[in-house]
Amino acid sequence: xxxxxxLAPAGNMGKMKMAILYGADAVxxxxxxxxxxxxxxxxxxxxxEEAVNFAHARGRKVYVTxxxxxxxxxxxxxxxxxxxxESIHVxxxxxxxxxxxxxxxxxxxxxxxxxxxxxxxxxxxxxxAWKDMGAERVVMAxxxxxxxxxxxxxxxxxxLEVFGHGAMCISWSGRCLLxxxxxxxxxxxxxxxxxxxxxxxxxxxxxxxxxxxxxVEEDEHGTYIFNSKDLCMIDHVKDLxxxxxxxxxxxxxxxxxxxxxxxxxxxxxAIDAYYExxxxxxxxxxxxxxxxxxxxxxxxxxxxxxxxxYTAQEYEKSQPVQSYDFVGLVQPGQGxxxxxxxxxxxxxxxxxxxxxxxxxxxxxxxxxxxxxxxEGEEVDKAPHPLEILTMETEQTLPDYTILRRPNHNG
Numbered sequence: 001x002x003x004x005x006x007l008a009p010a011g012n013m014g015k016m017k018m019a020i021l022y023g024a025d026a027v028x029x030x031x032x033x034x035x036x037x038x039x040x041x042x043x044x045x046x047x048x049e050e051a052v053n054f055a056h057a058r059g060r061k062v063y064v065t066x067x068x069x070x071x072x073x074x075x076x077x078x079x080x081x082x083x084x085x086e087s088i089h090v091x092x093x094x095x096x097x098x099x100x101x102x103x104x105x106x107x108x109x110x111x112x113x114x115x116x117x118x119x120x121x122x123x124x125x126x127x128x129a130w131k132d133m134g135a136e137r138v139v140m141a142x143x144x145x146x147x148x149x150x151x152x153x154x155x156x157x158x159x160l161e162v163f164g165h166g167a168m169c170i171s172w173s174g175r176c177l178l179x180x181x182x183x184x185x186x187x188x189x190x191x192x193x194x195x196x197x198x199x200x201x202x203x204x205x206x207x208x209x210x211x212x213x214x215x216v217e218e219d220e221h222g223t224y225i226f227n228s229k230d231l232c233m234i235d236h237v238k239d240l241x242x243x244x245x246x247x248x249x250x251x252x253x254x255x256x257x258x259x260x261x262x263x264x265x266x267x268x269x270a271i272d273a274y275y276e277x278x279x280x281x282x283x284x285x286x287x288x289x290x291x292x293x294x295x296x297x298x299x300x301x302x303x304x305x306x307x308x309x310y311t312a313q314e315y316e317k318s319q320p321v322q323s324y325d326f327v328g329l330v331q332p333g334q335g336x337x338x339x340x341x342x343x344x345x346x347x348x349x350x351x352x353x354x355x356x357x358x359x360x361x362x363x364x365x366x367x368x369x370x371x372x373x374x375e376g377e378e379v380d381k382a383p384h385p386l387e388i389l390t391m392e393t394e395q396t397l398p399d400y401t402i403l404r405r406p407n408h409n410g
Contacts, residue, residue: 011253023268026061061091067116153244166251168228232299258326328403
């Protein structure tokens with residue numbers, strides 16, 4: 001059996017490298033144009049080439065999103081961009097628009113195409129049509145159930161990619177006009193400029209009483225009628241694999257380095273365990289516990305087992321839970337024994353107990369030893385953003401180990 005791919009988001013170079021170091025088989029990212037995350041950082045052409053070289057040197061893959069729903073003016077320069085992506089040996093582009101698909105085949109015939117979830121492929125006939133046109137992979141609409149996925153897999157011999165974790169959109173496969181409406185067309189969701197209007201808090205105004213607002217609420221948080229829970233399939237990796245998924249995709253190009261690393265590490269362990277344990281496989285409660293330590297909204301399996309189960313997506317508040325703080329990142333290239341170099345991401349102090357997450361997915365506690373700033377002066381805390389410090393520790397901390405602590409206010 002071909003092993004399922006673990007596909008991670010990469011909003012910028014730092015996130016891309018952490019995703020790969022923490023176990024992703026492939027990453028998806030965007031250039032400065034033509035993608036659906038205009039405010040995720042993204043990569044200029046030089047950075048795209050660097051990202052491809054970094055991934056390929058480690059046997060991993062890079063997919064580039066070219067999945068906007070373009071108007072006429074948006075097509076300018078697209079042919080040259082596609083030729084460039086082919087020239088740097090990008091492993092595939094994600095495309096949702098039929099015209100862009102044909103343009104890619106015309107100007108960059110050697111560039112593999114994956115059909116984006118924005119194309120809303122929800123049945124085997126649609127998947128077959130994309131395959132017949134030359135697509136090597138189709139990303140399933142998020143509304144597709146496991147039962148439907150299995151049927152599509154039986155009927156069409158093409159790679160199927162599925163979302164396994166991350167934020168959900170209340171609109172069908174992300175096709176939404178709310179941002180356009182609320183910004184008079186200045187911020188268009190289908191061009192990567194979504195303002196997440198669905199996360200806003202709404203009130204009711206009666207026509208004859210302008211300026212008088214009545215909250216639409218069920219409890220002290222109010223009701224967020226457009227909001228969606230976050231998808232989490234960590235307990236159902238076996239179901240995804242056996243239904244025929246070739247790639248398990250994590251959402252989150254706008255999320256933090258910590259989020260990307262921790263989520264990838266959890267799903268890496270789950271996927272590897274499935275292939276190692278065979279018939280004895282069962283989910284480990286520690287994987288789910290790890291996912292509770294990243295910023296997230298309440299979890300759901302969404303449409304996987306009931307289709308459509310729209311009520312499973314709704315929840316009672318908009319702000320995500322932040323149960324752990326990312327406080328430091330161990331830098332590569334260790335110094336003398338018993339000391340590591342740490343980049344501060346949140347304040348921490350000498351004598352404090354912190355939890356470590358390593359790129360191998362191991363979790364353990366350490367006590368912060370003596371701290372020294374870049375001038376070699378001993379200090380008792382790390383208060384400055386992104387400050388580089390030397391930390392004494394009795395335990396071995398691999399490069400890129402994440403240091404974190406519980407956030408009791410999260």
